[in-house]
Amino acid sequence: MVYTMQNYFEQAKQVWKTESEALAHIREVITKETFNNVIDLLTNNNGRIFISGCGTSGMAAKKIAHTLTCVEKPASYLNPADAIHGGLGVLQKEDILILVSKGGNTEELLPLLEVAKKKAVTVVGVTENKSSAIGKHVNHLLNVSVPEEPDMFNMLATASTLAVIALFDAISIQLMETTGFTKEQFQIIHPGGAVGDRLSHDTN
Template sequence: MTNKQHHYIASAKRVIDIEARAITDLAQRLDDSFIDACNMLYNCLGKVVVCGMGKSGHVGNKIAATLASTGTPAFFMHPGEANHGDLGMLSKNDVLLAISNSGETSELINLLPVVKRLGVNVIAMTNSESSTLGQHANVVLNISVEQEACSLGLAPTSSTTATLVMGDALAVALLDKKGFTSDDFALSHPGGSLGRKLLLKVSDIMLTGDDIPITSDEATVAQALLEISRKGLGMTGIVDEFGKLTGVFTDGDLRRILDARVDLHDAKVSDVMTIGGKTTTPNQLAVEALNVMESFKISALMVLDDEHTPVGAFNMHMLLKAGVL
């Protein structure tokens, strides 16, 4: 590693150390103001409107997104645009989360008279309670840092990190207070992998109709093997004369009877099948069905209705294709 490369590493470590200390210091300053802010947001009848200019605005956008995705309705309002009409986004039941490191950002300060006239509660994230923003806020969250990580001491670095962490702390504290669950999270993330895992039902992925591997309990093992081959799931359901499932015959059952030298053309499949077998229902979540398959080390499941009649079937490959795995 060259001297120049060593310099890059040394600079990076310095930044990380400074910002880590800023976060540690932030934790030490948590007090009743944080509790008051959480209660104000928890009891908010409207939405949390996050507002900030410049780097504070970029961080504010993320804080609003995090709040919204964890059960606290929120959106970001740009203070510059708010001064020219977007302040109409704000209603009296909302809470304004105003972010300004100095507490003197003019675009933000200009909004305060109207905000106060509306009777909107204000939570300020700033480094100074005595700043204009701090004095006009109902609650002040201190996000001051000892130093910026920028070697010039100018670029917002440690301060934006502290602001972001404070926003995350608020969001998660509210999440815990509200009892927000992974199911709730999935509802606001239906396009993500978690949403697919938690919202997708067996009925959304299973094969139906003629694609279901079904064999009569009077059939021979050879006939069952043909059905397995045709349907491609590595198994077939075995049904009685009324169409009710009595068992399943799988690749594993085949290996077992081959070891026992059973005649495939003479033996009835009902004599060598797995009686009953593991099954699921159309309304079960796909991720729950996956847990069953993994627990019993099986690669496919029959899907039954309330009358124990097969209405579907699927295997691990289909779960993988649907993004559940």
């Protein structure tokens, strides 16, 4: 398509349509059993939570770590480059490692998977490829796939990244229920910004 000022906005609407369809598709690919198992795992774990990914998946991993932390499930982003140079010492038994990889064979993440297995760390994989190394060798697999990406090459990780983030938004909100997370807790950990101001004045 030749892009002109006349069709800029029409193309933008098509992007949003494709991305909204990707979000709706999550309901078709994530099973109730797997979702519930991950909720139980994160609710009842006695260890720490680490999340790792590369590139765009790494950006999603950082967002997920922040959201989990905001609901009193402290999570840290584990940089895969630093991890294989001694950083893997942070992983201990009873910890949870979440690996985010669209294709499931990200070379930088495979050593983390191997070490996690040796150290009895529970691994949650997030990938669209069930036949990948991550897809086949994790304790819990969240098989997130989308019908297509909205770019002209069907390659830019946009809709798929939104789907991963939306999945963990749902997980985090469910954890608020299962852990009894309160508005008072939220006010303590989020005193700043518009949210903090709203919490400080909201007595409901």
